[in-house]
Amino acid sequence: MNAAAWFGVCGAALVGIGLYGLxxxxxxxxxxxxxxxxxxxxxxxxxxxxxxxxxxxxxxxxVPQALVITAIVVAFAATAMAVALLLRLFEATGxxxxxxxxxxxxxxxxxxC
Amino acid sequence: MTTSLAxxxxxxxxxxxxxxxxxxxxxxxxxxIGFVGYGLLLAIIWVRLSAPDVALTEAAIGSGMTGMLLLxxxxxxxxxxxxxxxxxxxxxxxxxxxxxxISAGLAIAILFPPESIPSLAPTVMQxxxxxxxGNPVAGVLFVFRALDTLLEKVVLILALxxxxxxxxxxxxxxxxxxxxxxxxxNTLTFxxxxxxxxGVVVGVYMCWxxxxxxxxxxxxGTVLAAMWLLVMIAGLRNVPRIDGFWLRxxxxxxxxxxxxxxxxxxxxxxxxxxxxxxxxxxxxxxVEVALTLSIAVTLGMLGAGPPERSRHS
Numbered sequence: 461m462n463a464a465a466w467f468g469v470c471g472a473a474l475v476g477i478g479l480y481g482l483x484x485x486x487x488x489x490x491x492x493x494x495x496x497x498x499x500x501x502x503x504x505x506x507x508x509x510x511x512x513x514x515x516x517x518x519x520x521x522x523v524p525q526a527l528v529i530t531a532i533v534v535a536f537a538a539t540a541m542a543v544a545l546l547l548r549l550f551e552a553t554g555x556x557x558x559x560x561x562x563x564x565x566x567x568x569x570x571x572x573c
Numbered sequence: 574m575t576t577s578l579a580x581x582x583x584x585x586x587x588x589x590x591x592x593x594x595x596x597x598x599x600x601x602x603x604x605x606i607g608f609v610g611y612g613l614l615l616a617i618i619w620v621r622l623s624a625p626d627v628a629l630t631e632a633a634i635g636s637g638m639t640g641m642l643l644l645x646x647x648x649x650x651x652x653x654x655x656x657x658x659x660x661x662x663x664x665x666x667x668x669x670x671x672x673x674x675i676s677a678g679l680a681i682a683i684l685f686p687p688e689s690i691p692s693l694a695p696t697v698m699q700x701x702x703x704x705x706x707g708n709p710v711a712g713v714l715f716v717f718r719a720l721d722t723l724l725e726k727v728v729l730i731l732a733l734x735x736x737x738x739x740x741x742x743x744x745x746x747x748x749x750x751x752x753x754x755x756x757x758x759n760t761l762t763f764x765x766x767x768x769x770x771x772g773v774v775v776g777v778y779m780c781w782x783x784x785x786x787x788x789x790x791x792x793x794g795t796v797l798a799a800m801w802l803l804v805m806i807a808g809l810r811n812v813p814r815i816d817g818f819w820l821r822x823x824x825x826x827x828x829x830x831x832x833x834x835x836x837x838x839x840x841x842x843x844x845x846x847x848x849x850x851x852x853x854x855x856x857x858x859x860v861e862v863a864l865t866l867s868i869a870v871t872l873g874m875l876g877a878g879p880p881e882r883s884r885h886s
Contacts, residue, residue: 463581467618468683470585474592476676481596483668484660489601489646493608496639497592500615500631505683507622513692518709519623523693526713529630530725533791536634537732540875543646544736547878556650 468508474501488549488558492542499535503528581621588614601650605643612636625787626710629779633795638872641802645878705854707785714789715857719846723835726828726864729871733824737815740879746816749874750881751805765807772800780865784854790827790861794868801873815880820870827867831860 478497485491506524513521550556591611598604612635619628660668694709701712714722740747776796783789804810813820834856835846842849848856 463578463621465684466582466585467622469680470588470618472676472679472683473589475679476672477589477592477596479675480669480672483672484665485596486659487601489643489650490596490604493595493604493643496608496635497595497611500612500635503627503631504615504618505679507619507624507627508683510624511622512686512690513694514623515692515694516698518694518698521692521694522697522709522713523718525624525627526710526718527721528624528627529710529714529791530721532627532630532635533725534728536639537729537875539639540642541732541735543642544739544879547646547649548739550650 464508464511468505471501471504471508474498474504477501486557488546488556489543492539492546495542496535496539499531503531506531584614584618584621588618602644602647605640605647608643609636609640612640624710626708626789626792629787629792630795633792633799634872637799638795638876641799641876703850703853704848704857705784706857708783708787708789710787711784711789711857715860716848716853719831719835723828723831723846726831726867729868729875730824730828733871733875736875736879738879740881743883744880746814747880747883748814749812749877749879751802751812751877757808761807762809765803765809769800769804772796772803776800776865776869780861781858783861784858790864791868794865795872797865797869798872798876801869802876805873805877812877815874820874823866823870824874825867827860827864830863834860 475498478494478499478501481494481497482491485494506528507520510520510522510524510528513524515521546556588611591607591614595604595607595611598607613632616628616632616636619625619631697709697712697717700717701709704712704716706712706716776793778793779788779796780790780793781788783793805812834848838845838847838849
């Protein structure tokens with residue numbers, strides 16, 4: 461197994477770890493953090509695929525690499541939006557959790573954030 | 574060879590350990606600090622994967638800018654504590670098993686690649702010469718997939734509009750309340766005076782050389798944004814009002830020039846976002862310079878958050 465394959469397995473594991481954190485952790489900030497872990501795991505797997513496509517004197521396939529650069533910037537834009545929404549929620553309600561306290565049916569089917 | 578393989582495996586193990594830490598740490602602030610270190614180590618992995626352009630982006634945006642936003646949020650949400658209920662042990666076990674299965678499936682897909690691995694690298698290198706660029710990644714970003722890059726820039730501006738729209742009615746058009754609360758300190762002021770001259774040179778350099786070697790508009794723009802934020806956090810310069818003319822001009826100048834050159838492609842070349850033969854490189858450098866300015870201002874304002882103080886106060 462070469463180094464790239466190890467990094468690929470690492471990326472796959474990060475997707476699982478991030479997904480677990482996203483589902484388990486009730487704190488929205490931690491969900492945003494976990495979602496970034498999932499994203500970086502996917503990017504890493506993409507990078508391993510790019511590395512395997514090394515040809516024409518390049519260390520890796522530049523097309524997936526450029527796509528990952530775009531993806532990192534878009535992930536940042538989404539994170540910035542999510543953080544702003546969370547801070548606004550905290551400002552408006554004084555709480556920072558996703559339990560819908562109004563109707564009391566937080567366990568309901570459509571209480572997903 | 575074996576030494577470098579051992580180092581790579583150690584790096585992967587360290588990344589996994591920090592990833593687990595950010596999920597399980599009790600304190601949010603500690604988890605976010607772990608995430609910043611995680612991003613920097615990830616940048617080293619990108620270098621090991623022969624992708625220095627991605628490494629620069631990950632270090633600057635994935636770790637630096639995201640880390641700054643999350644640190645500010647964690648500090649601000651600290652008084653909220655955590656009143657939510659936790660998942661039961663059985664539920665956690667079931668979710669853990671399912672997530673493990675997803676990881677295992679992905680790992681199998683990575684470990685057993687197809688016989689012939691597809692690659693666009695030869696095609697990129699064949700078509701790169703007419704554009705005059707030396708960096709194949711910049712070639713993909715600004716020649717072959719220029720529409721992606723244009724739309725990515727638009728996404729950043731949409732995110733900024735989204736963040737601004739969370740302002741209260743009273744604060745609209747006002748000044749962002751930079752969401753970092755610090756006591757004024759001599760160290761911060763000193764660093765905010767010492768680093769920006771160096772950082773601005775580094776940012777401009779990264780933008781300028783991006784056409785030929787790793788670097789480019791996004792990485793350079795991020796470094797400039799970081800310097801601007803440092804100066805604003807230290808209080809050496811005021812945060813601008815969001816309805817200022819120059820602020821909005823700088824926000825859109827990059828995409829506008831990019832779009833104008835793209836539309837000119839209909840007339841001067843054969844299609845949208847195509848460059849006329851012989852002029853590709855000067856046009857791309859012009860787009861990169863304008864994009865760098867816009868990215869720096871957009872990221873800086875995203876870091877500063879929605880307006881909080883009304884323009885009259």
